[in-house]
Ligand SMILES: Nc1ncnc2c1ncn2[C@@H]1O[C@H](COP(=O)(O)OP(=O)(O)O)[C@@H](O)[C@H]1O
């Protein structure tokens with residue numbers, strides 16, 4: 300049996316009775332999966348907000364990782380996405396358990412996430428290139444659909460605005476109006492839904508590969524926000540200029556119509572706003588407000 304402390308982040312993320320039961324069963328579950336797949340532990344465990352990841356070696360000597368997360372609709376989507384991408388720009392799925400929460404994945408270099416690349420433009424260009432490839436793939440059947448997610452968000456807006464001050468409420472309504480306009484064409488591509496700089500690791504098969512998808516079917520414009528709101532310090536000196544630079548680089552790389560991409564990015568801001576209100580936060584995150592305000596402002600004409 301390997302010994303490790305349950306990371307604090309996982310304790311915070313899995314507070315429900317089911318989550319706590321899952322945490323308590325983790326050591327036994329790891330032992331069982333090591334045995335089932337004939338794996339040998341090979342280094343310290345890692346984690347994100349949701350999952351525990353153990354480096355392992357397979358019986359044939361190949362390095363891999365065992366990734367454990369409580370099985371949910373998200374892990375089912377992740378499996379469907381990983382299968383459809385089949386390693387193209389993304390970590391390869393080697394096997395998984397019946398419930399879908401335990402995955403055996405190709406090992407990448409966890410010490411070299413894309414967030415460790417100092418140059419913002421370079422990191423963004425890598426992220427944009429991966430996003431363009433991933434979102435070019437049609438979504439397989441059975442995935443959650445952006446149309447359903449967006450419609451459910453719009454239903455929540457009247458409730459959410461009652462919990463916000465007038466300026467935040469107005470911004471939420473503006474985002475909702477933008478989403479309502481594009482909702483009839485929700486898109487059918489395979490989205491990652493969480494492609495930020497720590498969800499890209501250096502690999503050997505390809506210099507950079509995505510991990511940790513929460514796939515859904517929809518418009519690629521809905522996938523841009525993590526590339527806009529992370530590494531915020533790099534745009535902090537000139538927020539409108541920096542956000543525009545990022546947005547233009549992303550929409551060029553993905554060949555997206557800027558108006559539609561703006562609408563779906565506002566949809567993503569709306570989603571974050573609704574999650575914040577659900578969590579009892581009294582105001583929207585300033586970074587989210589800054590991104591929405593920048594994208595809503597008219598573009599200055601080049602002289
Ligand atoms: N295929 C992999 N190879 C090496 N390390 C990995 C791999 N997948 C995940 N990790 C490590 O585990 C961490 C958490 O994994 P991730 O899939 O991003 O889960 P979470 O949803 O918890 O963020 C990553 O940030 C990385 O350090």
Ligand SMILES: [Mg+2]
Pocket residue numbers: 347348497498511
């Ligand atoms: Mg992650």
